[in-house]
Amino acid sequence: MMTKSMNWFVVALTFVAAMMLELVALPDMLSPFRPEWLVLTQIYWLLRRPDRVGIASAFVIGIVMDVLTGSYFGVHSLALCIVSYLVLGIHKRFRMFPMAKQAFVIFVLSGIQLLIVYAMRAALSVADNGFDYLWQAIISALVWPILVIVYDRLAFTFR
Amino acid sequence: MFAKESLINTIFVQGPYLGYRLAMALIFSVILIVLDVRFSQLDPARNVISSSLTPFQWLSDFPQKLSNGFTFIFTSRDELESELDVMRDRMLVLERQSQKLASVTAELNRLRELLSASRLLDEGVVVTELVGASPDPNNQFILIDKGLNDGVLVGQAVLDANGLMGQVIEVNEFRSRVLLISDNRHAVPVQVNRNGMRAIAYGVGSLDHLELGNVPDTADVQVGDLLVSSGLGGRFPQGYPVARISQIEHHPGQAFATVNAKPEALLNRSRLLLLVFKEQVAREVLSSDLVDQESQNGVLDASMSESLMSSESLDANADSQRSVEGL
Numbered sequence: 001m002m003t004k005s006m007n008w009f010v011v012a013l014t015f016v017a018a019m020m021l022e023l024v025a026l027p028d029m030l031s032p033f034r035p036e037w038l039v040l041t042q043i044y045w046l047l048r049r050p051d052r053v054g055i056a057s058a059f060v061i062g063i064v065m066d067v068l069t070g071s072y073f074g075v076h077s078l079a080l081c082i083v084s085y086l087v088l089g090i091h092k093r094f095r096m097f098p099m100a101k102q103a104f105v106i107f108v109l110s111g112i113q114l115l116i117v118y119a120m121r122a123a124l125s126v127a128d129n130g131f132d133y134l135w136q137a138i139i140s141a142l143v144w145p146i147l148v149i150v151y152d153r154l155a156f157t158f159r
Numbered sequence: 160m161f162a163k164e165s166l167i168n169t170i171f172v173q174g175p176y177l178g179y180r181l182a183m184a185l186i187f188s189v190i191l192i193v194l195d196v197r198f199s200q201l202d203p204a205r206n207v208i209s210s211s212l213t214p215f216q217w218l219s220d221f222p223q224k225l226s227n228g229f230t231f232i233f234t235s236r237d238e239l240e241s242e243l244d245v246m247r248d249r250m251l252v253l254e255r256q257s258q259k260l261a262s263v264t265a266e267l268n269r270l271r272e273l274l275s276a277s278r279l280l281d282e283g284v285v286v287t288e289l290v291g292a293s294p295d296p297n298n299q300f301i302l303i304d305k306g307l308n309d310g311v312l313v314g315q316a317v318l319d320a321n322g323l324m325g326q327v328i329e330v331n332e333f334r335s336r337v338l339l340i341s342d343n344r345h346a347v348p349v350q351v352n353r354n355g356m357r358a359i360a361y362g363v364g365s366l367d368h369l370e371l372g373n374v375p376d377t378a379d380v381q382v383g384d385l386l387v388s389s390g391l392g393g394r395f396p397q398g399y400p401v402a403r404i405s406q407i408e409h410h411p412g413q414a415f416a417t418v419n420a421k422p423e424a425l426l427n428r429s430r431l432l433l434l435v436f437k438e439q440v441a442r443e444v445l446s447s448d449l450v451d452q453e454s455q456n457g458v459l460d461a462s463m464s465e466s467l468m469s470s471e472s473l474d475a476n477a478d479s480q481r482s483v484e485g486l
Contacts, residue, residue, distance in 0.1 A: 016215065019212075019215050019219075020215060020218060020219045022294055023215065023216060023219035023220075023291065023294055024219045024220075024222060025219075025220070025222075025223055025291070025292050028296070028366070028427055031294070031295075031296045032296050034294060034295075054177075054180070055177070055180045055181055055184050056180070056184070058184070059184050059187070059188070062188070063208070064208070064212070067205060067208045067209045067212060068212065068294065069293070069294060069295055069298060070293070070298065070300055070328075070329065070336055071298070072191075072192050072195040072196055073191040073192065073194070073195040073201055073204075073205065074187075074188040074189065074190070074191030074192035074195065075188075075192060077184070077188045077191070078184075078185060078188035078189065078192070081181060081184040081185060081188065082181070082185070085177065085178075085181040088177055089177075120192070121297075121298075124192070124196060125344055132296070132297065
């Protein structure tokens with residue numbers, strides 16, 4: 001039954017939760033290490049339902065990220081569309097990877113996303129961010145297995 | 160990791176023309192970026208989206224509110240009483256200062272009239288609360304709980320109890336985004352309080368220091384000097400503390416010294432902030448909220464009546480009030 005219709009409630013729920021986690025205030029020491037929750041959520045749904053979630057939804061999520069972070073419209077959506085395209089290219093193989101390898105690929109993907117965003121920000125305004133994005137990418141990779149377990153659970157509960 | 164039943168259906172199913180769709184999305188993104196960087200037509204759209212995201216921002220602030228609430232519940236009566244005593248004492252001290260301030264300001268303005276200089280204007284302030292901070296440490300802004308509905312305008316200065324915090328850069332219906340003075344895109348014109356030397360304090364992306372640009376090696380600055388906003392450029396009101404000089408490095412053979420300053424405002428700790436209104440327009444919007452001190456007004460009106468005030472901004476009844484809401 002659920003093969004035909006995806007429960008959009010779960011998708012919305014996970015995206016809202018990711019948005020909260022993206023916004024919630026962290027102590028100054030921890031804030032450079034915030035995982036890219038929205039990007040991870042987008043990648044998860046791309047892998048789970050590549051027929052429904054695609055580049056258009058990546059674009060919308062990107063616009064939301066632009067508003068939340070106060071950057072120029074289009075910066076995050078551009079990066080997220082590119083990452084989504086890459087994910088759609090490898091999703092058949094990605095499912096077969098063991099979790100450690102998945103986490104490594106996530107590190108590369110979120111690294112690409114952050115690199116594009118930081119490069120655009122540096123080009124459009126003054127910025128010197130150094131290598132912060134590497135930390136964020138590493139933490140995102142470490143968070144990925146937990147996120148998959150939780151989201152799988154949610155998707156199973158609300159199928 | 161994925162449920163089996165959806166596997167078969169989704170593994171071979173893929174939307175058509177993936178490459179084209181990516182190209183479309185990229186072109187559209189680039190158009191958006193160019194529009195947003197060059198023009199301001201997208202501002203209403205941003206306003207709508209960020210207004211509709213306000214509930215989520217409110218919810219994400221909830222843990223902090225909750226923990227504050229808990230600390231309040233578990234504060235003992237004795238602690239609260241002693242805190243109240245401290246505050247009463249402090250209020251007495253401050254009130255004494257402001258008693259003198261009224262007459263000193265009036266006298267200063269009379270003297271300035273003798274010099275045919277324009278009158279010093281005092282600004283109105285409105286108390287506002289911090290409701291969100293930037294998720295990205297390289298992009299230093301905060302969100303405050305006043306927006307278009309409260310008459311907030313882009314460019315208004317925001318203070319905390321100790322000094323200048325930043326300026327409003329974006330307004331939606333209920334919230335405003337405030338760029339902190341420490342952001343590396345921000346600069347504020349300042350002067351040294353001791354001798355009036357002017358400089359510009361640049362943010363460098365670190366919350367605990369600003370950098371003064373192009374200070375001559377021989378300039379009269381000392382560690383510990385207070386920098387106040389100079390009001391040049393018309394963006395920030397004059398005379399609010401901005402930072403205190405913390406370090407001066409002289410480089411022999413170079414024209415300029417490296418001068419660092421520590422912001423006076425607690426950029427990452429203050430939750431109650433003051434929004435400065437200096438325009439008459441804004442004051443009219445807010446006049447119902449404000450508690451005016453009429454006594455000072457009277458003194459200034461009398462001294463004003465014969466003088467040659469031409470500029471509109473020097474309207475007597477508009478700007479000589481000291482207004483405080485909620486304090």
